[in-house]
Amino acid sequence: QSHAINGIPVIGWMGSPANFEQIRRLLPVLKKVRESHDFIFRYICRTNMDSDLVGLNTEHHFYGDDYYDLISSFDIGISPYLEANVRTKGKIAMKHQEFLMCGIPQICSNVAISEFVENGRDVLIAKNEQEWESCILTLLENKDLRQKLAENGRRIFNEYYLFESQYSKLKTVLTGISC
Numbered sequence: 001q002s003h004a005i006n007g008i009p010v011i012g013w014m015g016s017p018a019n020f021e022q023i024r025r026l027l028p029v030l031k032k033v034r035e036s037h038d039f040i041f042r043y044i045c046r047t048n049m050d051s052d053l054v055g056l057n058t059e060h061h062f063y064g065d066d067y068y069d070l071i072s073s074f075d076i077g078i079s080p081y082l083e084a085n086v087r088t089k090g091k092i093a094m095k096h097q098e099f100l101m102c103g104i105p106q107i108c109s110n111v112a113i114s115e116f117v118e119n120g121r122d123v124l125i126a127k128n129e130q131e132w133e134s135c136i137l138t139l140l141e142n143k144d145l146r147q148k149l150a151e152n153g154r155r156i157f158n159e160y161y162l163f164e165s166q167y168s169k170l171k172t173v174l175t176g177i178s179c
Helices: 021-036 067-072 094-102 129-141 143-160 163-175
Strands: 010-014 040-044 057-061 076-079 106-108
Touching: 010 067, 021 129, 040 067, 067 094, 076 094, 076 129, 094 106, 094 143, 106 129, 129 143, 143 163
Parallel strands: 010 040, 010 076, 040 057, 076 106
Antiparallel strands: none
8 A cells, every 4th residue: 555645634533532632632733733734634433523623624434334444544543642641551552553454654642552563663652742743744744654654553463463463372371382
């Protein structure tokens, strides 16, 4: 899959209405980026939150059978948790892993992500608003980096999260028998 952006880039997010709070906190960054780069903010959520996203070109989708097709349409995926606390540290890396699985270049916070990813190799990690802005701009402007992150992210997913890569490890742990 080529990660050239044809037309208006799509920055994507998916999550629950409760987790949408993280997007609200990232809104000043998204608006600032929008001043210099046009993009569509495509999001998947049980609730339409467009009224919270005034100033952005938004595209809301409900969860449905087209879920993975929608994720695959993102040029850049974002997984923000702008505060490391008990709640965010307890989150699972599912959304982040879905981006890895779909080969979507992503920016994520340094909580609720795979222990196997490396910043700059598989994902971009942003720890504060300034880093979020810098990472978004970098990915919008750098096709080669988008391609590298997508390919490496997919490799990480295949190596650590597929049944085939986990079966023998799990069997050894559960039974003490090597495969």
